[in-house]
Amino acid sequence: MQPINIGICGLGTVGYGSYGVLERNQEEISRRLGKRLCVSHIAVLALKDGQEVGDVKITNDAMSVARDPDVDILLELIGGTEFAYDLILEAISNGKHVVTANKALIATHGNAIFKAARANNVIVAYEAAVAGGIPIIKVLREGLAANKINWLAGIINGTGNYILTEMQSRSRPFADVLKEAQGLGYAEADPTYDVEGIDAAHKLTILSALAFGTPLHLEKAYTEGISQITPEDLQYADELGYRIKHLGISSISDQGIDLRVHPTLIAKQALIAKVDGVMNAVLVHGDAVGSTLYYGAGAGAEPTASAVVADVIDVARRLECMQEEQEQIPALGFQTEALRETKILPIEEVVCAYYLRISVQDKVGVIADITEILGENEISIDAMIQKDPDKSGQDHNAISVIIMTHEIQEAIMNKAITELEALDAVNTGITRIRVTELGE
Ligand code: HSE
DSSP: OOOOEEEEESSSHHHHHHHHHHHHHHHHHHHHHSOOOOEEEEEESSSSTTTTOOOEEEEEEEEHHTTTTSSEEEEOOSSSHHHHHHHOOOHHHTTTTEEEEOHHHHHHHHHHHHHHHHHTTTTTTGGGGSTTTOOOHIIIIITTTSOOEEEOOOOOOEEEEEEEHHHHHHOOHHHHHHHHHTTTTTOOOOOOOHHHHHHHHHHHHHHHHHHTOOOOOOGEEEEEETTTTHHHHHHHHTTEEEEEEEEEEEEEETEEEEEEEEEEEEEESGGGGGGOOOOEEEEEEETEEEOOOOOOEEHHHHHHHHHHHHHHHHHHHHHHHOTTOOOOOTTTTOOGGGGOOOOHHHHHHHHEEEEEEEEEOTTTTHHHHHHHHHHHHTEEEEEEEEEEEOSSSSOOEEEEEEEEEOOOOHHHHHHHHHHHHHHHTSSSOEEEEEOOOOOO
């Protein structure tokens, strides 16, 4: 029986990890598939020390893999959104099926890529693009296909979660932990993608489109990272009964779709608040199934390879029954004609509760002024704590006032923060972290 030939473009952490899993589990995969998968062509600029690929054909020209008549499935594991985009379009136009782990590419150019794939009757699979080894794309597209999805929320950046966990549990400095995550192969080539929430926004954009049957709209995602979170915020949140996690949240209501990634206070007892280190977790609420939770390693060579190779097997299985011009399992889970443009709510229209950390001069009347402004804006206070001056800081007279509010629209909170910062006794730079109650 003819094997199915795989071309791998990119032999970095994920590329070499995927090659390794394909080789190591060859026999088990053949038992599942009834066919052999054979890596026949690899594009890499140069093999790194210790990398071995047997007698596979090697090139430094990835386009030659996209044009190789012997390659059935091309694995795009190069990353980036420019060359990788051209490469995938070239592969598609040459009739190749594509598997990619590239969330930035799918979030940015997915609409065009899926259109080209459909026109050429090939599959583009991207399970590894979101939450590493957790098969969350399959969950949304297939496992929960009976449901109307109401909302989803997830810890979908392993590096960010690793940093927050280490800062919380071992009081380690941010920069140190980030460096470690880079060494372990978790972080993006540009680590600002991890710490500024961009990587999570890519992933949430994909999950939201799959959940609600819309085209991909990365440009409308509200994106905030963890770089402004201090060890004090983690400690104060802890005292109030919360963990701070970087969450991607998307929900649908009559007003539209909420699409936002930002640090979030979650009650300590919530299951997702206990997800630590590089682990990812995604909660999905469907009208029939209720709340479901998916947990696993969100980054790293082998967990990501697990998703890449599962996609290869999936594509190989579907090759047999593909017919011309028939969309079998649509790329975004809904028939292309049935995708619906739905308003994505600007962050100012989002309603949530808030944690505020306000640095103030320790003067008589300052708390009264703060509560008056909140009252005038109809912002209700849930809890308040005052912290002694930090003697190690520069301003010996400053104290921190921590306020937890009830739910209020973001636009009103913005107005109140501007008014608070205009008070003489309030130092500029009020920290605001949104609070979420997840119906686990
Ligand atoms: N940099 C990403 C993360 C890798 O830390 O989650 C997996 O997408």
